[in-house]
Amino acid sequence: MSDYPVLNRELSWIEFNARVLQVALKDSVPLLERLKFLGIVTSNFDEFFMVRVAGLKAAIGRGDHSLDASGASPEQLLAMVSARVKELVGIQYKCLAEHVLPGLAAAGMEILPPRRWSLGEKRYLEGYFSEKVFPLITPLRIEEDVFPSTGNLQLQCAFELETESGEKVYAIAQVPKNSGRFIPLPKQDDDDPDIFRFTLIEDLITSYASRLFPGHKVNSSLVFKVTRDADSGVDEDRQEDFLTAMEEVLAGRQNSTPVRLSVSGKAAALVAILQKGLGLGEIDTYRLNGPIDLSGFYDLASIEEKSHRKTNSKLRDKAWAPVVLPGPEGASVWDEIDSGDRLIHVPYESFGAIQRFLDEAADDPSVLAIKMTLYRTSGDSPVVKALIRAARNGKQVAVVVELKARFDEERNITWASTLEQAGAIVTYGVARLKVHAKVALAIRRTKDGAIHKYLHLSTGNYNEKTARGYSDLSIFTANDDLCREASALFNMLTGYSTIQPLTHLAVAPFDLKKRILSLIDREIQRSSPESPGLIEAKLNALADTDVIEAFYKASRAGVIVRLNVRGACTLLPGIPSLSDTIEVRSILGRYLEHSRIFHFRNGGLDEVYLSSADCLPRNLERRIELMFPVIDEGLQRVCVEIMATYFKDTDHAFRMLPDGSWEGVKPMEGEIPVSAQEQLYKRVKRMAEIAEAPPEQLQVRRRFKSD
């Protein structure tokens, strides 16, 4: 237990998900977006239970009663987690049932429960079931000593059956995965072409269950889902991928220890049977008042797109097309970077700027080598295509790949071996340390034989898909010191060299944490009552106790600390004599906040750093992460301005209170709510407009001497 007050990490994370839920509850948010956020709440909880709650249960299982930093034991925590999550899930489903679904229905997208199927629809569905669904279902009987496999996060149906002799029998059947969750109902002749009706596949199965069990009577049924321990190898930041989580299927680990049972339906006997078979209790059972697993519901959006409704902006957020800031006419990316460092802010700006760097590196004959880290990407990614092209063009391509062996086996291995076959050097990270740093380096030789290096350092992954939904910052630079140190870092990552001490870049797990702590310490030294120090930090999570302690110390010394933490934050702000000068905000808007920024006033010699790491022990001590300085003063000012913009948000922002709870930040009386993300987008658009305005040409008259 720590000496100073901190929150429990699990509970703090749950409050993050509560904030995500708040977005879904907002009337001002378009309906499909609200639906999306309801789905994100579900997938976030899935991940949370698979990893964090599984950890708690495992601790309880082996009799570990040690207290965490906040002073709670695993049993206490489990109880608190269960209570709060149930509360939130209740709110989630209430929102779904009372606001979102009815709203969508009114707008022409309706999900019909069985009791509302018309006769015609019933006939159609029966046929659909027989033809398309029935062949895919394998019911399994629940025996006294044999409980069938229920997979992980798979939708299942459970049935209480009665034989002709009156014997009660229980069975389960997995909902087929690849048939789609939403079954479109046929349109009636007089239907408005813009009205879509669906029903859920699990409703279809439970309605026609008797077909599955000839000779039995179906007494009751319910739908359920089991969440299992995903093993410690899982990347805790999976919540980053909520947009892609729908694409991915969690393979493997289908039979590890159950951690949670989610049920929809009332059959008490069935619930008891399931609990017994899975070894779970009431504390682990979550009764949902609606369809299980909302994470797939955003698929409705893609169905909706097929309609003529594309111009209807009422259900969706108005898209903000990523901006491409034009550079000087005809200049190569090398000329641009040579003339000055550049800052890219996705998704407001397009990932294209980064893709262009990779494409030019691949195609420009003057480029000798490209080195980069790749974390979570796919085989058809243009990033990988550029690298393959580069290798085929005879350049030396060195890629440090982060393989999630557990979850991405096939996909990752395929594109990685394609790269190798094209001649690239592929290394699979450093033993025991996940490579989370995001860096790309191009080495180029100009005609005079001189070597030039161009460096890209980012807070976000080289993934054009996530670059459309996550906000991230990155820098292009040709700074000698940074380039040389990046080379040294790659030498270490690719095995050419042992660790070399670096002075500009800070690398976890070597000296990144030390650097942060010493920067905080320096700010304390430089702070005085007349001129208090200032630390601004934007992070995705803050739970490292050493860093928190340093912030508390800074606050006690009078340093102003402004924190913008998207997810879990176990520091408590505003506590007298501890954290008076600390303010914590959290922004949850249409884009997932992913960038990590640090700003230290440093007595007037401001310093700004960007980082790939969050302040979690796992990141700072068990991963390769990178924190890099923003050297260009103009770009420093831009970063500081970005951070200030977040603190002015009165639309999507939350403020943390000294007791650890959160409240929404509201605009003043009569003011329109300001959205930071919208402001940031507008800023980038303005810059594009200015850049595109044709420069005024001055006509110069001059007489030239004839030769």
Place this chain on the structure above:
Amino acid sequence: MSESTNQGVRHVKEAKAVPAANPVAAMEIGSTGIRLLIASIEATGGIKVLDRAGKPSRIGRDVFTQGNIGREAIRESIAVLASYRELLHGYGISPDETKVIATSALREASNRDTFIDRVALQTGFKIRIVEDIEENHLMYLAVQQALQDERKILSRSNSMILEVGGGTTEIMLLKHGKMMSSHSLHIGTLRLDEQMREAGASKNYLQEFLEGNIRTACDLMAEYMPLDSINSFIVIGSDARFAAYCVSGQNLGAYSILGREDFIAFAETISKLSIEECIATYHLPWAEAEGLSSGLAIESLFLARTGASQVIVPNVSIREGLLLAEVRGLDPAVEEELKQQVLASARALGKRFRYDEAHARSVSVLCLAIFDSLSKEHGLGYHERLLLETAAILHDIGTYIRASGHNKHGEYIVSNSEIFGLNRSDINIISNVVRYHRRSPPAPTHVNYISLPREDRIVVMKLSAILRVADALDRNHSGRMIDASFEKGSEKFLIRSTRNLDFSLERLSLADKGDLFEDVFGLVPTVL
């Protein structure tokens, strides 16, 4: 400055055409690791570092324990070199273009030729083993480059440049920025470890052992220069750099300065930690942590003997020196300075053996004048001229032992001494020239002569011929022929003095010693 400088200016090497800004690479196969440096040479002649890499190697450990490089070490080293080849490929540098040197560990390995051969075959890198003295020379170049800003201070003080390696410790003593002497001691961090292990010794013993050895070494060095007069202590190597980083916590730039007491205190802190503790506290790789404690201990002991209040740690290695040596053709001034260092080192050696300084100077002047007037005939260049001058300075050094046969004693002394800036083959030539400055000329039975490569034998012949004549001209050590002028005739080499003196002594001497000259140049040296 001495007369030779005037002639020196005329004979400064022609500057080579400035090479393209292509990147260059230097690699060192040392006793604790294999290290690579990739840099580009700037128009000013300075070095801009592009990339660095280093991996630990077992070579030193093997050689200092069993005398040869084991199979595992060979395999490992080749793997590292192969990975470096790959890294270099990313800069468009081929193994041929990379300068690869090896120092003490490979030098002492009984299977070094096999190793070099295998490396060449499997990786394409050609390794050149450097002698201690050349190591020193390269280190000096690197240090000089790094400490450019401190030049003024260095030129006013006495300094010691120290590098503690795995197998040897290299020391250079400079007086007012000029090389006085360079030394190579058989004390190294790995060697020490091995000796300790063999002796089954404890840490206390280590301290005593070190103190004893270092005291002996310091006493020896004190003959060249009193150590307490040294006020600049320059120490090179990763342990010193690490100490500088820890003590000041700052960006190193070209070099760092730390206080004497801070350095000693830090060395003491480290000596109390075990290797595991070092690794845990400072996140060092094993290979570095291993040698850290003994390296710093040795450095502290030397520091204590000097009067330096500060420790200067340049952020360079022998690899920078290697690259600088390659480009020295760019800068005639650097060449000239190095030449002065060689001569100063030779003179210091002469002093040690109580040579006749005036006579040596006279003979040098005469040698150079003769050399210059016959440049077409002998076809030798700047480097050979330097060797001649050095031989002239040292030719009578053997009289320290005994006048009779002093040319042979001189040969022995020279070939077993260290002259800064010259490598083994240079020393071999000079020692032979010293031997042949009197009495019998080279003969097939003379082993030291015959074992030289053919080109070197020819050089020895030519230089010895000139030295014999010059020595004859200063037979009475009076320097009275020093302003003579020389002219080639068709059959005679005419020597004219402005002084109106009786030169019978010189003529007699020439008759005796001019034989080789006649054979080599086909001219009879004649005093008019």
